Amino acid sequence: MCHALGVGARMVLYTDGILDACNDAGQRFGSERLEEAILKHAAQEPDGLASGIIAELGEFRRGAVQVDDESVVVVDRL
Numbered sequence: 001m002c003h004a005l006g007v008g009a010r011m012v013l014y015t016d017g018i019l020d021a022c023n024d025a026g027q028r029f030g031s032e033r034l035e036e037a038i039l040k041h042a043a044q045e046p047d048g049l050a051s052g053i054i055a056e057l058g059e060f061r062r063g064a065v066q067v068d069d070e071s072v073v074v075v076d077r078l
Contacts, residue, residue, distance in 0.1 A: 005077035012038055012049070013075070017068030021057055024064045029057055046074035 005011060014034065021029040034053070041052030050072040057070060 005075070007077055009077045010042075010046075010049075011075045011077075012053075013073040014053075015069050015071045017066075017070040018053070018057060018072065020068055021061055021066070021070060022064055023061050029060055033060060046076050049074045 018034060019028065019030055023029075033056070037053045037056035038049070040056070041049045044052060053072050054070065
């Protein structure tokens with residue numbers, strides 16, 4: 001299946017390690033926190049949005065061990 005992004009559209013790709021990341025209380029970052037992070041940093045350029053999501057994840061994790069890959073890619077259609 002193929003989908004085309006319309007002009008001005010943005011796509012955020014991420015690995016499952018973003019959603020599955022846990023803090024020291026055992027809580028998952030999850031899709032709701034990811035959506036909040038995306039909305040919070042949405043006005044930034046793609047690299048700023050990706051960095052903002054990773055920063056939010058780091059604040060949530062508060063030093064808990066990273067056990068999976070954590071990758072974010074933001075694509076804008078110009």
